[in-house]
Amino acid sequence: MMPQIDNPLGFLLNPKSVAVVGASNGVGKVGYSVMNNIVQSGYSGRVFPINPKSPEVFGFPAFKSVVDVPEDVELVVVCVPARFVVGTMKQCAEKKVRGVVIITAGFKEVSEEGAELEKQIQAIAKEANIRVVGPNCLGVITPFLNASFASRHPKRGHIAMVSQSGAMMTAVLDWAATCNVGFSNFVSIGNKADVDEVDLIDLLADDPETNIILLYLESVEDGEKFLKVVSKATSKKPVIILKSGTSNAGAAAAASHTGALAGSDTSFTLAFERSGVIRATTMNDLFDMARIFDQAVVPKGENFAIITNAGGPGIVATDAFENNGLGLTHFTPSIEKELIANLPAEAATHNPVDIIGDAPPARYKTALEIAFKDDIDVCAGALVLVTPQSQTEPAEVARMLVDVQEKYPERMIVGCFMGGISMTEPAEILAGTTVPMYQFPEPAINSIKYACAYNKIKAAVPLHEQVMPTISYDKEAVTAVFDSVKAEDRKILLAYETAAIFTALGVDCPGTKLAKSPKEAGEKAAEIGFPVVMKIVSPEIMHKSDCGGVVLFVKSAEQAEGVYTQIMEACAERGPKGANLVGVEIQEMVDFKAKAKNSEIILGINKDAQWGHMVMFGQGGIYANYTEDVSFQLAHKYTAELARAQLKQTKINTILEGVRGEPRSDIDSVVDVMTRLAQLVNDFPEITELDMNPLLVFAEGEGYSAVDVKITIE
Amino acid sequence: MMPQIDNPLGFLLNPKSVAVVGASNGVGKVGYSVMNNIVQSGYSGRVFPINPKSPEVFGFPAFKSVVDVPEDVELVVVCVPARFVVGTMKQCAEKKVRGVVIITAGFKEVSEEGAELEKQIQAIAKEANIRVVGPNCLGVITPFLNASFASRHPKRGHIAMVSQSGAMMTAVLDWAATCNVGFSNFVSIGNKADVDEVDLIDLLADDPETNIILLYLESVEDGEKFLKVVSKATSKKPVIILKSGTSNAGAAAAASHTGALAGSDTSFTLAFERSGVIRATTMNDLFDMARIFDQAVVPKGENFAIITNAGGPGIVATDAFENNGLGLTHFTPSIEKELIANLPAEAATHNPVDIIGDAPPARYKTALEIAFKDDIDVCAGALVLVTPQSQTEPAEVARMLVDVQEKYPERMIVGCFMGGISMTEPAEILAGTTVPMYQFPEPAINSIKYACAYNKIKAAVPLHEQVMPTISYDKEAVTAVFDSVKAEDRKILLAYETAAIFTALGVDCPGTKLAKSPKEAGEKAAEIGFPVVMKIVSPEIMHKSDCGGVVLFVKSAEQAEGVYTQIMEACAERGPKGANLVGVEIQEMVDFKAKAKNSEIILGINKDAQWGHMVMFGQGGIYANYTEDVSFQLAHKYTAELARAQLKQTKINTILEGVRGEPRSDIDSVVDVMTRLAQLVNDFPEITELDMNPLLVFAEGEGYSAVDVKITIE
Structure with missing residues (x-):
């Protein structure tokens, strides 16, 4: 007997007793294979076949239902058709079992009704505090118990394999039989109604029999949980993941397969990297790596x-x-x-x-x-x-x-x-x-x-122990801006609003004020200092120049007053019908041509459905979309160090570092902005997109200017 | 018996008779293995062991020397130590054999003396018109004859394998024995003193037993021959090459291995592509491909x-x-x-x-x-x-x-x-x-x-059938410029010389004339039209601005005269001591800011030791070396189509095509320049480097301006 593992799922690897719902003496039935595997694996706990029609199965007395078993049942393996599974779950709840492995298929992977049944199973499990593996899985193989319907038993060893695809597991078992590779555990997780890859990584990290954890995944259920937990495992032993659905077509195929919503591949790569997971790119790659981690010094x-x-x-x-x-x-x-x-x-x-x-x-x-x-x-x-x-x-x-x-x-x-x-x-x-x-x-x-x-x-310091340095800024001011935008039921912030947010955040941007009358325009322009740029403020007007909504080089308060009227009139005439003309924003004009060096970069944030916000850095300017010289990093526990690493992944970085005798750019201030953006989106998850293009970066010590910024919220 | 193959090396696959110099009855000796393989392979021709000490070997009467054989000898396999090989070659010459396979090692791969011996072998072979495989090889295996010392016989099939490494060949033979793959020929080419990969590709393309040709190469002996011949084979059957020595360290290891001078990897990729060769990137890749080409529809x-x-x-x-x-x-x-x-x-x-x-x-x-x-x-x-x-x-x-x-x-x-x-x-x-x-x-x-x-x-039309369209231009004028540069024993052309070359070639560049006196400066400036740029002409001065050697916006003949003196004096004072101040060049000023669109590209030519000139296209400007947005193509049989394909490999191309409502750039004229450059270097192989950076490209129909061009010759 193995020592008890201190993990909520520890019982799964060596339960004291197993009931098999749908256990059968009929060769070729799944309930036969499972019983046969339990017996063949030399399981030393109590075995209770559940079969309403047979008095015994494999020589064990059989029971009509789980509730009829006269002793405690720790784990239940379910092989009966999908329509009976909810009933079985209710019995398991009544019997207070700890875990259920549902081999049965026919749930969310096939139909709406199946998805509905799966939801009922989840509800019962949650209520009764039962952990569920599956449904739609091959089962669980541990050093002490083979509770699967796989036709092969792996040789004993120290590799644990977790697979979202049962067939991938059978293929690996079959492959392992020819190549002297031994395994500790095999877990097929199927639809992941409850127990998911993170639970198993966490469990197997605690398993003394396991030295290395391999996974085949089509999706990750809960990105936040993954980022919180997985690095605990990777700091103990290697975790190698083959993630499929990396192509568009593959992601579509994965979605139809186990109903998984695949996230973007770049974000997966980042999340795996940050969590200390090694990513295999092909099946060969996975097995090649398994060999070295299993054996080598x-x-x-x-x-x-x-x-x-x-x-x-x-x-x-x-x-x-x-x-x-x-x-x-x-x-x-x-x-x-x-x-x-x-x-x-x-x-x-x-x-x-x-x-x-x-x-x-x-x-x-x-x-x-x-x-x-x-x-x-x-x-x-x-x-x-x-x-x-x-x-x-x-x-x-x-x-x-x-x-x-x-x-x-x-x-x-x-x-x-x-x-x-x-x-x-x-x-x-x-x-x-x-x-x-x-x-x-x-x-x-x-x-x-x-x-x-x-x-x-x-x-490295594992992700779960990393602390994101807190950057203090005027959070209330930001909240106030978002509140007012939400109150107006808008998603895209206006320029003076983004300016207010950046000012609060401690990011330099040209002074911008909103004027609602010619007089106010003159006053605010004077406050900012001349020359100024004046731009129409209207949620309906996207291309401001096209309707006469932008005037550069306004040089006096008097001129500003006149320009106000000119802009409002032009936009009323040439802008979209009924556009709400909020007023005119007055912006400081940055004389960037006077700077010793002036490079255009792009900074941005977007929000990944799975992994949350990502910080983007790259070569900016009007051709940014074509040069594609960008790098990404998760905003989760973002640091200046990560920002610097992001810079180094781009070609523009060499230019910022200073080439051809040019001065070094103000890289420190760019890094500062990046960490502030990460802080902002960590505090305000409602931000879905943020785009600074270009951010003009000047020579070292001369800072930068965020001349064009967009923020979108949910 | 196979039909005679119509190829200069046809006899190699099924010679009428084979003599083995160093044939032996002693198990473990190379001469034993070779004799044993010949016998085991069921060879139906005549076999003559050569061994001065044994009257018979493997039951065949043995002779003291090749010249003692009383019949014609078509092929000789040599297994005696290196010091005896030159003597053996002389006997082969006397005997008028057609081919010699030299298994013996110890030539250019080990020492200077070895290299010397190898040169002697080459000389004898050339003189006597004998074809030589090796030295330092494993031998030749054909469907009719195993003339190697490999310890395994391949299963009969239709894959031919040519290997520069004998050991790679033994590994493949060993691998083939486990995986149901059959082979037609195995040829180990060793040091390639005479017969090289191109000869064998050509031979195997003619071999009816061979459906697919695999090669392991560390080097290509003769790039020109490769480009001329290999496409004949690839238009008949797949030719797959694994070329090693792709890394810097690998190339160094290859050089010490068979004394091969590895060319740059990019140029190999291009040469293989153009010749219709499929390039394998790993050994697995090679065998995976072999399988599909051997078997599949x-x-x-x-x-x-x-x-x-x-x-x-x-x-x-x-x-x-x-x-x-x-x-x-x-x-x-x-x-x-x-x-x-x-x-x-x-x-x-x-x-x-x-x-x-x-x-x-x-x-x-x-x-x-x-x-x-x-x-x-x-x-x-x-x-x-x-x-x-x-x-x-x-x-x-x-x-x-x-x-x-x-x-x-x-x-x-x-x-x-x-x-x-x-x-x-x-x-x-x-x-x-x-x-x-x-x-x-x-x-x-x-x-x-x-x-x-x-x-x-x-x-596709195979390379050997492709015809490069001839572009006519004033070749004599170009010759005259190069002659004068060579006469002065210079390698780098001066700006007015490159201008003369481009003018002759039909490539637009700003009008440039050389003035050798203030008066001439005024006259030539007037001929060009104002404003003009004036620059010092001196082979010793690389950074002209730094010593006051450049003046922009010269607006009259009078001013030009003054500027001439000013430049000559400044350079005499601030330039390198003793610099030869040839004069001042007068260049047309291009008003590119007036153009509707203006993108900086880089065009260049460099000369690869193995594959000749390569045309480069990419994003230009001062940061060209950092953006690395470039593509290459061999100048060999260069066409406008290849130029267009080169453009499409870069990111700048999208911008040239026109994005964000900008006009399309004058891509046709860029393509025209590229084909002209290729024509130029095909006609003047002495050009080692040519660099246009930036070439300013304007909107469609408005052409371009080659504002800065350098040409270097041998």
């Missing part, structure tokens, strides 16, 4: 040696190391000398170390042991390439790798045995060791990259 | 159906189709109705067609046959996804696919059997059929993409 550096018995694969591997951003060991001269002294004259002792085609296992050993004399930060490990040449003894090389690994337990050793038929024996030898084996160099190196990336995840 | 369209028994993999596949730029079939309404009528209610009949988890083989058949009722351009074929669920019979599904394929021979059917242990039987069933099988959706779809891409290659 954690690398203590990012520079590796390549030991090869052939030049060609060495070059392929060298390309892959560089293309994956990993380093190749530059051997210390004394070490390279030792390699030269101990290897044949034809060998290449520079990295990649080519020990040439006739290399026996001992020569691999020599090369590896000399390489590992170098410091671990110079040589964190080795990729050992083996091609089947006439003198090669792949099985002996594999055994040698295990020996060397034992002697150098801190160095990561990854084997790449290229070929097929000669490489099955090495595969068996290396299974279960700390030396993972690959068939080709590229997937091996891709996986090494992720192993190194996970080190960074472990070293 | 050529797709007659680019829209495919997905038939799946599980939603999850269907979504993964949908993503992959979209991400690979392929189309998914939108079924004709009548077809979709038929799918609905014939599939269970829970099935998804939209593409992907999810025939759900309990699908027996017959349901796959139903879905496929209905899908194939749609027109072939709507549904060119199907990806069939099989996950191992309880009712699934993978082997039966595989057999059914073969049946359906027979009935619909024009539709491409690709199987994706997800899993491991349950999928070995289907793999055996589908081997050798026209239904290739993959384990995961992504590589299957990636391969389908290449199958579709090859259709476009076949449909």
Whole structure:
């Protein structure tokens, strides 16, 4: 028996008792498969088949209903048709069971009625405090209990797999049977009526049997919960997610599949990154990574040696190391000398170390042991390439790798045995060791990259422990503006309103005031200081210039009074019929041509349905949509550091940093604005869009000017 | 016996006789392996072992030397140590053999002396008209003869593999032994002292046994020959190349490996594209593609159906189709109705067609046959996804696919059997059929993409048949300028020289004349028309403004005279000591602010050591190096069409096309300049660099102005 896991779902991995509703002696029925799997898995708890027609199932006395079971029932597995499931749930509630795994399909994934049934199930579960896995799932497999209808049992190991698709789970089980990979848990989550991926990640992070968590997901149920919880798991063990529905067509297919509303792919990437999740891009990728995290020694550096018995694969591997951003060991001269002294004259002792085609296992050993004399930060490990040449003894090389690994337990050793038929024996030898084996160099190196990336995840402060520094500003003033906009039932703020918000937020923008009469125009223009720009204020007028609603370079109070009348008249005549002409805004004119440097950037916020607000930074100006030089980050726990990282992802950043002898731009002030915007949308979730384009950035110390800003609220 | 192949290297695939220099009865020796392979391969020609110490080898009478063989010898395989190879070559020359395969290593790949030996071999071969494969290679395997020291014989099939790395070849042979893939030829080309990849591509294109040619290359020996010859092969059959040494470190490793000088990767991509070669990016990629080209029906369209028994993999596949730029079939309404009528209610009949988890083989058949009722351009074929669920019979599904394929021979059917242990039987069933099988959706779809891409290659006019339209211009004038520059032993042209060249070439640039006295300055300025710009002309002065060498807005002849003196004095004082002040150039001032639209682009030419001149197009201006919005194309057989395609690869193109109500830019004239530049460098290969930045492009019909141009020659 395993120790009790301190997690709300801990009981799921090893319940004291299991009832199977729909248990059957009839081969081919789901209720048969489930019973058979429970028995075959050597489950040591109490088993209660529920079947109104049979007195016994699989030799266990059967009961007509869950409520008839004379003992406590901790977990119930449901295999009866969809129309009976609500009834079963009511019985489970009456019996006070802790959890229900609903294998049955036919709910929200097929129809409106199904969705309705699923809602009833959710309501009963909530009321009775029952945790529900499924419906529409394959079940749950743990080291102690196989409560699924899968036809294969995984070999025991330390990989947990959670899948939104039952079929993906069967495919993985089938694949695992051929490749010496062991699993701790398999959970198929189906429609996620209650238990979702976050609950399971949290559970499996607490499971001592699990070292690595793989997920196949089509959607994430609750972005906020994900961001709150998942980093707790990723700071303990690697969590790797293959998220499908990344394309438009794929998202549509996913929506019809489990009724999932897929979020935008960029935001998923960001959310996974921030939570410390490693994202797999293909199925191969997922399994390649599983292998390295399951087996390999954690690398203590990012520079590796390549030991090869052939030049060609060495070059392929060298390309892959560089293309994956990993380093190749530059051997210390004394070490390279030792390699030269101990290897044949034809060998290449520079990295990649080519020990040439006739290399026996001992020569691999020599090369590896000399390489590992170098410091671990110079040589964190080795990729050992083996091609089947006439003198090669792949099985002996594999055994040698295990020996060397034992002697150098801190160095990561990854084997790449290229070929097929000669490489099955090495595969068996290396299974279960700390030396993972690959068939080709590229997937091996891709996986090494992720192993190194996970080190960074472990070293970083996890998201759930991060604190967003509070920026204080005049929140009341902002609230007041939003209130007045909402009172008028508008969604888009007028320029003087955005100006008021930015002023309150501590973001510089040209002084802007609203005038409602010629006299007021003259007064307010004088307050701002000349010259000023004057623009019509009207929610109905989008293109102000087109109807004579903008006048630049107004130079005196007297002129301002005249321009007021001119604008109001022009807009009344040329604007949309019945447009509400609120007045004229008076704006400070920024003389940006006088600045030492002047770059146009774009800052923005938009709101993702799943992951909340995202901060955008990029190259601005009228062509911003065409240059597409932008980067995004979630506003959740946003910091100046994240802002700076966003800048570095763009090409405009190089220009802001100062090229061709130009001064550096005022990057600090841009970062300041970005953090203030994030603070604003964290405080005011009703903001759906915010757009500053262009934000003119001047030379260091000279600030910026937000000349054109739009804010939209819900 | 195969028919004689009409190719200079035809004899290599089935020589009438083979002598093995270094043939041996000693197990473990290379000369033993080669003899053994020749015998095992059932070679039907004459075999002559050459061994001065044994009277017979493998039962064949042995000879002391090639010259001692009493009959004609067509091919000689050499396995003796490097120091004996030159002697052997001399004997081969005396014997007048046609070809020599030198397996022996120890030439240019190891040392200067080796390189010297290799040069001697080349000289003898050239003199005696002997074709040489190798040295430093594994040998040659054909359907009729295994003249290699590889330890495995490939299954007979129709894939030819050419490898610059012998070990890569052994790995592929080993891999092939496990996965039901057959090969026609295997050629290891080693150091390519004579026979290179282009010779072999040309030979294999003529080989009736070969349907597809795979290559592993670290370098290309002769770019010009490649561009001239390879498209002949690619218009006959697919040629797929994995080119390593793509990274900086990889290129360095390749250089130390076979002494290959790797060219820039971009130019390789372009050269492969232009020649109709498909480029594999990883080893997996190479083999995945080999499978589809070897087996599958050529797709007659680019829209495919997905038939799946599980939603999850269907979504993964949908993503992959979209991400690979392929189309998914939108079924004709009548077809979709038929799918609905014939599939269970829970099935998804939209593409992907999810025939759900309990699908027996017959349901796959139903879905496929209905899908194939749609027109072939709507549904060119199907990806069939099989996950191992309880009712699934993978082997039966595989057999059914073969049946359906027979009935619909024009539709491409690709199987994706997800899993491991349950999928070995289907793999055996589908081997050798026209239904290739993959384990995961992504590589299957990636391969389908290449199958579709090859259709476009076949449909296009192959490079060797393309004719570059001749643009006539005043070539003599250009020659005269270059001659005078060369006479002065300069490499960088002065502005009035580039202006003369562009004028001769028919490219507009601001009128520029050289003045060597104040008086001449006044006269030439008047000829050009005012205002003019005046700039110092001096090969030693790079930054003209910095030493007072530039004056703008010169408005009269009188002023021009004064400015001449002013510039000459300023540069004499502030320029580099001893700078040669040739004179002052007088340039027309372009009033580009008066133009309706004005975009800065960059055009350039640079010369790749391997592939010759490349034309560059991109976003110009002072930040061109930072925006990196550029595209390249080989100048070889350059056309306006290629120029337009180059434009479309950049972001600036959208802006040139006209956005935000702006007029379209004068794209035609940009294309005209690009073709003229290509013509120029084709005629004057001594040009190493040409840079126009910015080229100001105005609105359609208003042309452009090449305000700043640099030309460098060898």
